Each structure stands twice: as C-alpha cells, then as structure tokens.
Amino acid sequence: MNLVLEEFLPYRFNRLAEALSRNASVTYKSEYGMTRPEWRAFALLGQKGTMTATEISYYSTMHKTKVSRAIFALEQKRWLVREVDENDRRLERITLTATGKRAYEKLVPKMQQIEKEMIARLGTENSAALFKGLAALEELYLDRETAARARKAG
Amino acid sequence: MNLVLEEFLPYRFNRLAEALSRNASVTYKSEYGMTRPEWRAFALLGQKGTMTATEISYYSTMHKTKVSRAIFALEQKRWLVREVDENDRRLERITLTATGKRAYEKLVPKMQQIEKEMIARLGTENSAALFKGLAALEELYLDRETAARARKAG
C-alpha cells in the first residue's frame, strides 16, 4: 500500500510535458507573443497549408473553441486569412498570409533547434530508448487514427 | 523548413500526458469525486504522512494557491485535518483523518493496478526503453533537486 507520486507514470508525464513545453514556449512566447494554442494552430497551418478550423482541431487535439480563439488571435496579428468555402459555405478555408509565412519561416528553425539540442543532450542511446517507448505508448493510448498518424510520421 | 507538429517532442509529451491522466483520473474522479490537484495532494499525504502546504506544493509541483484549494476541498470531505504548528504558528501540519486513510488504502491499489496494466500492455522491452528515456529526460529537464528525488525514487 505504498504509492510514490514521483514514480507514478501519469504524474511523471505531466511534469515532463510541462517542463518541455515551458522550455519550448520561451521562444514563441517572448519573441512572437504567441500562446500555446496559437503556436499549435500556426505550426499546423505552416505545415499543411490551407485548413479548416475542424481540421486544425483534429490534428492539434484541441477543442474547437480553443481553436476558434487561437485563429481569431492569429487573424488579429494578420498572420492568417479566412475565406468561406464556396462549395460548403459552413467551412472557412484558413491560410497563412505572406506575413504569417515569413514568421513561420523564421520561427520553425528556432523550434527545431530547441528540439535538436534536447535530443543531443539526451544522447543517442537515451533518445532512441525514449522514442521507442513513446511510440509504443502512443500506439496504446492514442485513439487508433491518431496513433496511425503518429506512427506513419515516424 | 518543415516542422511536423505530431513529431514535435513537447507536443507528443503533452498529448500523451493528457491521455494517461485521463485514463488514470477515471477512477479517482468517478469513484471518489476528486480532481487532479486533490488526488496529488491526497497521494502525497498518504505517502508521507503529516505535511505542510508548502511541502505538498514542492513535491507535487503545483502552485501554492492550487494546493490551498485542493486542501480545502479535502478538508470539506473530512479526509484531512490541519493543526497549527506551535513552534511556528505560520505553518499548518496537515494529516489524513482515519476516513481519509481508509479512502487512501482503497484507492491506491486501484491506481497501482492502472499503472501496472499500462506497463503490462507495453511489454517488458518497451517499458524498459520508456523508463530509461524518461529518467534521462528528468535528469536534464527537471531542476536539480527534483531530478535527484526522481532518480533516487528509481
């Protein structure tokens, strides 16, 4: 009858997720004034091009109201524009503006650098172990489609 | 210039942390009506015995206002009592009541079972890899003391 909180896996994951996010967010927060939901939507738009809010929600695993607010904020910054889809007028096609794309091109290398340094500090062996473990967990704990996307992404 | 959100480590950690927490919280939420902050404080009190709010905050990595609210809720449930420390009257010594301890003894095995099943599903090899990777990350990304505690905890 002895549970040690610090060894409890969900707690360890939460603590690490917070630490890694804090570490990564320094750049997009301080240099670009973005929140985490904004960063996620922004990263997806840069990655995939035109998307709808529902698609952003799906790929970012964020609730649609959160996405709605993030998109609004990015729109205020003039980093994206919306266009009503003429075939289905419920949909809004969301696309980064030229300004938004420039910001994306400047921000992404910095974010990649952060991740690269993290993996470098971990070392080859530890990061191989980590990635193996993460992939296995994702397979088990993310819904089938999400896991398939993660697996395919490698 | 191509960042894939689903491969981005902080995002993967956040998504998994959410999934694992959701999975674990089913039990303490539905059966015991506890929130996550309450569960963390409760688990620590059961684990370590009498503590102060500051100590709970330290070991749970939760802000003191969050701890304050969690303690208040657990007190309403009659699961803990406070006693002002006579040597330093700023401090409150917090201890589980007999009722609280009974709940702890009933809840902990269930939570351990959840974790055990998770590790079993992962398999020996994957969980070994996962634990190795997590330990290495904690070493790098949690502050020195926290990491030392985690390492010592094994």
Added chain:
DNA sequence: AGAAATTAGTAACATTTGTAACAGTCTGTT
C-alpha cells in the same frame, strides 16, 4: 420536396487556473 438530423464555427456562461496583494508570523539586525 420538406422535415429531421448533422456539421462548422461562434458566443454565452461556468469553472479552473494563474497573478498580485494581503494578514499574520517569524528572523535578523541594530
């Protein structure tokens, strides 16, 4: 065709969380 159900996105409301200020207590210096 036309009613009923579904979908996309937003808005209103409630809850949770974070930030800043606070009262009470203790410590150290003079």
Added chain:
DNA sequence: AACAGACTGTTACAAATGTTACTAATTTCT
C-alpha cells in the same frame, strides 16, 4: 525592543479553459 525583510497560507482579481447553447448551412431520410 523595534524595525526591515522574509515566509506561510488565503483571498481578490484577471485570464484561460471547458461546457452548453446557438446560428447558419448542409445532408439524410421519408
């Protein structure tokens, strides 16, 4: 002793998030 500074825990206020309800558009079913 008395003052400044630091510490513990709570409270008041602000910001973020989640839940529900809604409008408008589309699809489905009869």
